[in-house]
Amino acid sequence: MFERYTGGERALIIHVNFLYEKEQEDVNECLMLSESAGAKVLEVVTSSRTSPDSKLFIGSGKADEITNIIPTLDIDLIIFNHALSPAQERNLEKHFKCRVLDRTGLILDIFAQRARTHEGKLQVELAQLQHLSTRLIRGWTHLERQKGGIGLRGPGETQLETDRRLLRGRIKNITSRLGKVEKQRQQGRKARSKADIPTVALVGYTNAGKSTLFNSLTTSNIYAADQLFATLDPTLRRIKVNEVGDVILADTVGFIRHLPHDLVAAFKATLQETQQASILLHVVDVNDENVDIHIKSVNEVLEEIDAHEIPTLIVFNKIDLNNEQFAKIDYDQKGNPCTVWVSSLTGDGLDLIFEALRKLLSKKMVEFKLKIPPNYSGSLRSKLFLLESIINESYQDDGCLLIDVRMSEINWNKLQKKEHNVLDSFIIN
Numbered sequence: 001m002f003e004r005y006t007g008g009e010r011a012l013i014i015h016v017n018f019l020y021e022k023e024q025e026d027v028n029e030c031l032m033l034s035e036s037a038g039a040k041v042l043e044v045v046t047s048s049r050t051s052p053d054s055k056l057f058i059g060s061g062k063a064d065e066i067t068n069i070i071p072t073l074d075i076d077l078i079i080f081n082h083a084l085s086p087a088q089e090r091n092l093e094k095h096f097k098c099r100v101l102d103r104t105g106l107i108l109d110i111f112a113q114r115a116r117t118h119e120g121k122l123q124v125e126l127a128q129l130q131h132l133s134t135r136l137i138r139g140w141t142h143l144e145r146q147k148g149g150i151g152l153r154g155p156g157e158t159q160l161e162t163d164r165r166l167l168r169g170r171i172k173n174i175t176s177r178l179g180k181v182e183k184q185r186q187q188g189r190k191a192r193s194k195a196d197i198p199t200v201a202l203v204g205y206t207n208a209g210k211s212t213l214f215n216s217l218t219t220s221n222i223y224a225a226d227q228l229f230a231t232l233d234p235t236l237r238r239i240k241v242n243e244v245g246d247v248i249l250a251d252t253v254g255f256i257r258h259l260p261h262d263l264v265a266a267f268k269a270t271l272q273e274t275q276q277a278s279i280l281l282h283v284v285d286v287n288d289e290n291v292d293i294h295i296k297s298v299n300e301v302l303e304e305i306d307a308h309e310i311p312t313l314i315v316f317n318k319i320d321l322n323n324e325q326f327a328k329i330d331y332d333q334k335g336n337p338c339t340v341w342v343s344s345l346t347g348d349g350l351d352l353i354f355e356a357l358r359k360l361l362s363k364k365m366v367e368f369k370l371k372i373p374p375n376y377s378g379s380l381r382s383k384l385f386l387l388e389s390i391i392n393e394s395y396q397d398d399g400c401l402l403i404d405v406r407m408s409e410i411n412w413n414k415l416q417k418k419e420h421n422v423l424d425s426f427i428i429n
Contacts, residue, residue, distance in 0.1 A: 010074055011039040014066065015081040016058060017048045025257070026290065030081040030103070032207075037110050042073045056095060057088045063095050070098055079106055083258070086135045104131060104260040119181050126174045127260070133167050198361055199248040201274045203302065204283035205294035206254030209317040213283055213344035214251040217353065241354055242388065243362045245411050250277065257297045275307045279360055281353070286316040286325065286341070313356055314339040320346045329356055336360065367391075367406045370426040374399040380419065387411055 011034055015027040027044060034041050045066055053059045057080065058066075069075070077099050078092070084102040092100045101109070108128050115121040202210045215221060218237040235251045252274055274280065280302075284295060295314075302308045319325035320343040327349030330339040337356035342349030372380055381401060384390050389407035396402060407415075416423050 009039045009076045011041050011077040011079050012043045012045060012066070012069065012073065012075045013041055013079045013081060014058060015044065015046045016052070017046065018052070019048065019050050025081045025103070027081060029257070030079065030106075033103075033106050033110065034079055037106055037113065039077060039079065041079075042075065043069060045069070052082075052088075055088065055091050057082065057084055057092065063092070067096055070096060077101060079103075083260075089135065103258070107256070107260055119178070122174050122178055122181070126171065126178065129167060129171050129174070131260070133164070133171070197246050197248055198244070198278035199250060199276060200279045200281055200357065201250040201252055201277035202281050202283055203252060203274055203298060203307075204254060204315075205285070205288075205298055206256050208254065208283045208285045208288075208294070209344045210254060210283045211251055213281075213315065213317060213342070214249065216344050216347055216350055218249055239354075241357050241361060243358055243365065243406070244408050245387065247357065247361065250274075255298045255301045257293070259297075259301055271305045271307075274302070275305060275310075277307070277310055279357070280307070280310050280312040282312050282314045283317050284314060285318050287318055287321045311360065313337060313353075313360065315353065316341045317344055319343045320348065327352055362408050365406060366409050366412050367404070368427050370401075370403050370405060370423070371396075371428045372401040372403060372426050374401075376422075376426075377401040383415065383418075387415070 013027070013030055013034060015025065015030065027046065031041055031044070045062075047058060047062050049059065056063045066078070070078075075098060078096055078101070080092075080100065080102045082102060083104050084092070084100070089100050089102060108124070108131055111124045112128065115124045202214055204210050214235065214237070218239055220235070220237055237249050239247050239249050241247045252271070282295070282298060284291060288294060299308065302310075316325075316339060319327065319341050325341060327343070328341050329337050329352050330341075332338040337359055340349060340352050340356050342353060344350070377400070381390075381393070381403070384403065384405055384407075387407055389405045389411070391404040391406055393401060393403040412423075
C-alpha cells in the first residue's frame with residue numbers, strides 16, 4: 001500500500017469556490033500539501049459554482065478546458081482541492097485520461113511517506129485500505145469467471161469480488177494488530193497514571209512548530225521541518241517542572257482542516273495520548289493569516305476525539321518573525337495562565353511555558369511543618385531536597401529536624417507510600 005514518490009510528478013491543481021459554502025478550502029494550503037507529497041505543481045485552475053456537478057464535480061465545460069491544458073503542460077496528475085466521490089473520480093479519470101487525486105487521497109499519500117514506525121505504517125495502511133474500499137472498480141473483466149463457456153468456468157467469483165474479499169481480510173488483520181498496539185499503549189498510560197505522572201500533549205495545526213517546540217523543551221532531536229505533516233508518529237519524553245516533578249510531554253500528529261475521517265479512525269490509538277492528557281498545549285503559528293480558522297479546525301478535531309474538555313494552554317509560537325511580538329504570559333479572570341507567547345526556534349519564552357505548567361499542574365499543593373526524629377532526618381531530608389520542597393529547616397536540641405515543606409499533593413502521596421505512611425505522625429501545627 002505504500003507507493004512512495006521517487007521523483008516529482010507534474011501536477012495541476014483544481015480549486016472550486018462554492019458560492020454558498022461557508023468554509024472554503026485554502027488553495028495555498030493545497031499547494032503546500034502537493035509539494036509535501038513531492039508533486040511539481042505547474043498550474044492552478046480555479047472556478048466558481050453554486051454546487052458540485054454530480055458527474056464531473058466541475059462541470060463538462062471546465063473539464064474540457066482542462067483536457068486541453070493537460071497535453072500542453074505534459075501533466076501526470078490532477079489534484080482536486082476537494083473530496084470527490086468514487087464515481088466522480090472515475091468519471092474524471094476517463095475524461096482527462098490522466099490520474100486524478102482528491103484532497104483526502106493527497107493527505108493519505110503524505111501520511112504514507114511520513115510513516116516510519118511499525119504502528120504508524122499500520123495506521124496509514126488501514127486508512128488507505130478504508131479509502132480504497134469505496135473506489136474498487138471492475139477493471140479485471142478479462143478474468144471474469146461468471147461468463148461461462150469453455151475455459152471460462154470457475155468458482156463463480158469475479159475479480160472485483162475477490163479484491164473486495166481480500167481487502168476486507170487485510171483490514172480485519174490490520175485492525176486486530178492495531179488493537180494489540182492500543183493495549184500496549186493503555187498499559188503504558190496505566191503505569192504513568194499509577195505513578196501519578198501528569199501528561200502534557202502538544203496539539204495544533206500542522207506546521208505550527210510543535211516538533212521544534214518539543215525539541216526545545218526536551219532537548220531532543222526528533223525530525224522537524226518546515227512542511228506539512230513532518231511528524232507523524234507520537235513521541236514521549238520526560239521533563240522536569242518545578243514544584244510538580246516529572247511530567248510526560250507528548251508530541252502528536254498535526255491537524256488540518258477537514259481531516260479525513262479514515263485517518264481519525266485509523267489513528268485512534270495515537271490520538272488517545274491526547275485524550276488522556278492532563279493538559280493540552282495548543283501550539284499556534286501566530287503569524288499565519290488564517291490563525292483563527294486553524295484554531296477552530298484544531299478544536300473541531302479535539303471535539304471529534306472527545307478531548308475538547310481537557311484544560312488547554314494556547315502557545316502562540318514564532319514570535320521571532322514579528323518585531324512587535326514579545327514573550328509573555330496572559331492570564332484569565334481567575335488568574336490562571338491561558339496563553340503563552342514564545343519562539344520555539346530562538347528559545348525566547350520557553351521558561352514561561354514551564355512557569356505556566358507549574359501554575360496549572362501544581363494547583364493542589366500541600367504545606368506542612370514536620371518534626372522529624374534523628375533516625376529519620378538524614379534519609380528523609382535528602383528525599384525532600386531532591387523534590388525541591390524544603391522552605392525552611394532547623395535542628396532542635398534533642399536532634400529532631402524542624403522543617404517547612406511545600407510540594408504538590410501528588411509528590412506528597414508518593415512520598416507517603418515510600419515511607420510506609422509514617423509522615424503523618426511527623427506533622428506538627
